[in-house]
Amino acid sequence: MAKAAVLVGEGLVEAREVPIFEPEAGGILVSVIVGGVCGTDLHMINRLANEFPLPIILGHEGVGRIEKLGPGMDRDHAGETVKVGDLVYWSPMVACNQCYTCTILESSPCTHAAHFAEADKPSWCSHADYAWLPRGMSFFKLPDGVSTDAIIALGCAxxxxxxxxxxxxxxxxxxxxxxxxxxxxxxxxxxxxxxxxxxxxxxxxxxxxxxxxxxxxxxxxxxxxxxxxxxxxxxxxxxxxxxxxxxxxxxxxxxxxxxxxxxxxxxxxxxxxxxxxxxxxxxxxxxxxxxxxxxxxxxxSMAPRPKHYYRALHLAARMADKVPLADLITHRFSIDQAANAYKAVESGEAVKVVIDPTIS
Ligand SMILES: [Zn+2]
Ligand SMILES: [Zn+2]
CATH class of the missing domain: 3.40.50.720 (NAD(P)-binding Rossmann-like Domain)
Incomplete structure (x- = not known):
């Protein structure tokens, strides 16, 4: 079992034990190194975003380490070879590539995009020890030596x-x-x-x-x-x-x-x-x-596409030593303390809040 920050009802977040799943063909299992908290998480906690079934695991910004590759998986979504132990950053939406928005408009968000799975099912959400990235979810390998904090500091922003x-x-x-x-x-x-x-x-x-x-x-x-x-x-x-x-x-x-x-x-x-x-x-x-x-x-404008995640990743990696990116992180919480992380964002005092599953 692993731990995750789970939204159980409006305004109510609990740290819960959740199962760990094997990756599916074309997918990967990632151990989360750091998960960013975003204003969208607050919209979800306060049930202002679209309706979805509860309980769900929170978090859509993550950097993690590949723990297991699903059958047939050996490359990231920019075609770079990946192996167990590589660090990755992912775009938290799977486009169907079979709807009018995806295919004809070449736009986003996909009409059939898979959003959130219930907490006891495989989930790509990042406020957890593990994220299960399904087939088709774009992820990209981090350039060597880059600070994971610098990448997550601007998260999906x-x-x-x-x-x-x-x-x-x-x-x-x-x-x-x-x-x-x-x-x-x-x-x-x-x-x-x-x-x-x-x-x-x-x-x-x-x-x-x-x-x-x-x-x-x-x-x-x-x-x-x-x-x-x-x-x-x-x-x-x-x-x-x-x-x-x-x-x-x-x-x-x-x-x-x-x-x-x-x-x-x-x-x-x-x-x-x-x-x-x-x-x-x-x-x-x-x-x-x-x-x-x-x-x-x-x-x-809404819903950036995987290519924007790729460009953002490489921009943050390139600028990490030139501007104080990692320093934008002002608050860091364990999964057990996740409820306080969302409060810190709500207070407006924080610049960037992250969930760090490595803090016990
Ligand atoms: Zn976000
Ligand atoms: Zn689509």
Whole structure:
């Protein structure tokens, strides 16, 4: 038997004994080294996400070591040879490659994506001693010598930022970027803008500690939500970017009023990608003529694809020694203490919280 953090009811998480399963053909069994906690885990705990049967194991961000290869398994999903003992990072969704979204639209999320298995069944979830990756679940071998903390520090946030910025044409050399929110997705967007050669990277948040982290990852300016009015933030953005405004605005705030502000901040011929509002039902008022007069593009984005996990993995590995990625982890809990890990995320004090099954 192994241990796992199990969601048993709304707001109720318990550390439980769960069975260990043999890998299936084309799958692998992984011992989890570290599992990231993400805002989505809180949505699930508070039953705000889609309905699914309980109990389930939590966690969709993981780095682990291959314990067993299923029959016929000898490569990762980028075609690299793997063996028992290799470290891997996985994309927590299996696309069916047999639905309209997968095949015709070549988009995500897959209409038939397998999400969560009940806790006593094989599960790929990462807040556990073992993750059972089914056939078709993309996983990638870590480059040699890379810190597992540096990879998990931005967890699913880095693939999310990579995929979302990709969708709006990426960040071109010399462009200016405004990022709303300095949580993990916002910080990941800072890193992507930085390595893409952005001229200015302006980050807006109310948490000064997070804004400080944003500067460490490459933000050139930060604007406080508390200390400046919306008009002052707009003026500061124009002062920094020039009268045409920013080329790209990234919403990673998960806060409805960010949307009208993002439209207002958007530049001429600019792009605005909305990522964080997936869990925020409700209305927000904009002046549609703002979009027309600025020739501005607005695009929503969710569910990064395996290629974004692969690129994020290699980006984090390459930048791990250049920016303090692993240091983004502020809280580390054992599986037994998992309930406290989710509370730490909810409190807003943490930058990144992880579950470390090696802590007993
Ligand atoms: Zn996540
Ligand atoms: Zn599909």
């Amino acid at each position: 880095l693939p999310t930022a990579v995929g979302s910025m990709d969708i709006v044409g990426g960040v071109k050399f010399g462009e200016s970027v405004v990022i709303q929110g300095a949580g993990p997705v916002g910080l990941a967007a800072v890193l992507v803008a930085n390595v893409s050669g952005a001229r200015e990277i302006i980050v807006i948040d109310n948490n000064l500690k997070r804004l400080e982290r944003a500067k460490q990852l490459g933000a050139t300016a930060t604007l406080s939500l508390d200390e400046l009015t919306a008009e002052q933030r707009k003026q500061a953005t124009l002062d920094i970017c020039g009268a045409a405004g920013p080329d790209l605005v990234v919403e990673a705030a998960g806060y409805l009023p960010a949307f009208p502000e993002g439209v207002s901040l958007g530049g001429h011929a600019g792009r605005y990608v909305v990522i964080g509002l997936w869990g925020e039902a409700g209305d927000a008022t904009i002046q549609p003529r703002d979009l027309v007069l600025k020739n501005m593009q607005v695009r929503g």
